[in-house]
Amino acid sequence: MSRRQKKDWSARQLFRNGLLDQNPIFGQLLGMCSALAVSTSVINGFTMGLCVTFVLTLSNLFISLLRRFILPQIRIAAYIVIVAGFVTVVDLLLKAYFPSLAASLGLFIPLIVVNCVILARAESFASKQPVAPSLLDGVSMGLGYTVAMVVISSVRELLGSGSFCGIRILGDWFSPAMLLISPVGGFLVLGGLMAGVSWLKNKRKKKE
Amino acid sequence: MKKQQNSLLLALRLTAVVAVTTLLLAVVNAVTAPVIAERVRREGMQAREALIPGSAALLSSPELSEAEAKTVGDIYRITRDDAVQGYCVDISVNGFGGTISMIVAVSVDRNILGVKILSHSETPGIGSKAVEEDGALLAALKDIPVRGVHSVEGISGATVSSKAILSGVLTATQVVERLEQERGGA
Incomplete structure (x- = not known):
């Protein structure tokens, strides 16, 4: 019935995929909307990354566990329900115990439901692979997303407000480039970093 | 006949997924709802107290x-x-x-x-x-x-x-x- 790909997934390969080769943001170009919107400060970017990692790991785990129970015709609906469930759990926990983070991330937490990183991993990986690799895939893709978010938001916060993690580190001589905090700046930084990552990848490929 | 059975199975399985998810959310909500309500109430109270004491x-x-x-x-x-x-x-x-x-x-x-x-x-x-x-x-x-x-x-x-x-x-x-x-x- 299901054409399972018999592949040996080593943990090393999976982490390499998530963090570098198929990094959700720089490699697969998934989850751009939240990446642009939330990356105005490092704390926001990092928390968003952790929330996505949490949801991605749990949804991968359960979708892999249920991969025979969920029939192909209803899979998308079932995935969305499972993902939405975990996202709501995160949303409620943040609101209850980390209100300031919940306030600054705002609408973007509920929107993790439709973050395409999560559906993409469910559809292309967790629904076809055994539990252990799916779990690892969730963790590594989540970490890849988090690292990318931290890199983007570091650049934007440092140049856009002259601070890092809310602490002002550039002196008064530095006038922050407000542009980088605005959505336009988000696109510029993302594009620049993406070009940089591709350049590095290509350089490495040529060497090999 | 077989087709009907099949769609019944689909509906049942999707219902099962939804039911379990709903149950999970009900539990989490039961834990967090009082905490959130208390926090909102306290924040409002603090803000009012700061504006007009009394x-x-x-x-x-x-x-x-x-x-x-x-x-x-x-x-x-x-x-x-x-x-x-x-x-x-x-x-x-x-x-x-x-x-x-x-x-x-x-x-x-x-x-x-x-x-x-x-x-x-x-x-x-x-x-x-x-x-x-x-x-x-x-x-x-x-x-x-x-x-x-x-x-x-x-x-x-x-x-x-x-x-x-x-x-x-x-x-x-x-x-x-x-x-x-x-x-x-x-």
């Missing part, structure tokens, strides 16, 4: 016009030593990026004591200038007579946000004016 009593069903009902939330009458000090009015207005919710404090002698922004989603660095705690707009709306609202100027670049806040403050003063007249008449 004991706050929620007014039950104040009379509001249709337009006012859209922006005005809870109204608290603040008393200290048996004397009414003023009112804290919860206001929600539409700013540039979404709802701005705030508390406007008006004293019985028709002064605006201050405005506290509870939440907003104005553009960072642009519209947000109007809602900053130490910004010029909120400073201009502190300890001024109610009549003075009309002469408060908005922040340039944050016109929509400023106007939204000013209109919310104006509504609050109108509601308080009426409440005070009713109280005086009674």
Whole structure:
């Protein structure tokens, strides 16, 4: 019935995929909307990354566990329900115990439901692979997303407000480039970093 | 026949997934709901206490016009030593990026004591200038007579946000004016 790909997934390969080769943001170009919107400060970017990692790991785990129970015709609906469930759990926990983070991330937490990183991993990986690799895939893709978010938001916060993690580190001589905090700046930084990552990848490929 | 069975199976399985997810959410909600409610209540209380010290009593069903009902939330009458000090009015207005919710404090002698922004989603660095705690707009709306609202100027670049806040403050003063007249008449 299901054409399972018999592949040996080593943990090393999976982490390499998530963090570098198929990094959700720089490699697969998934989850751009939240990446642009939330990356105005490092704390926001990092928390968003952790929330996505949490949801991605749990949804991968359960979708892999249920991969025979969920029939192909209803899979998308079932995935969305499972993902939405975990996202709501995160949303409620943040609101209850980390209100300031919940306030600054705002609408973007509920929107993790439709973050395409999560559906993409469910559809292309967790629904076809055994539990252990799916779990690892969730963790590594989540970490890849988090690292990318931290890199983007570091650049934007440092140049856009002259601070890092809310602490002002550039002196008064530095006038922050407000542009980088605005959505336009988000696109510029993302594009620049993406070009940089591709350049590095290509350089490495040529060497090999 | 077989096809029917198949769709029944699909429906049952999807229902099972939904049921389990709902159960999980019910449990999490049961744990977090009281914590969240308590936090919201405490934040509101702290904000009101900072604006007008005294004991706050929620007014039950104040009379509001249709337009006012859209922006005005809870109204608290603040008393200290048996004397009414003023009112804290919860206001929600539409700013540039979404709802701005705030508390406007008006004293019985028709002064605006201050405005506290509870939440907003104005553009960072642009519209947000109007809602900053130490910004010029909120400073201009502190300890001024109610009549003075009309002469408060908005922040340039944050016109929509400023106007939204000013209109919310104006509504609050109108509601308080009426409440005070009713109280005086009674």
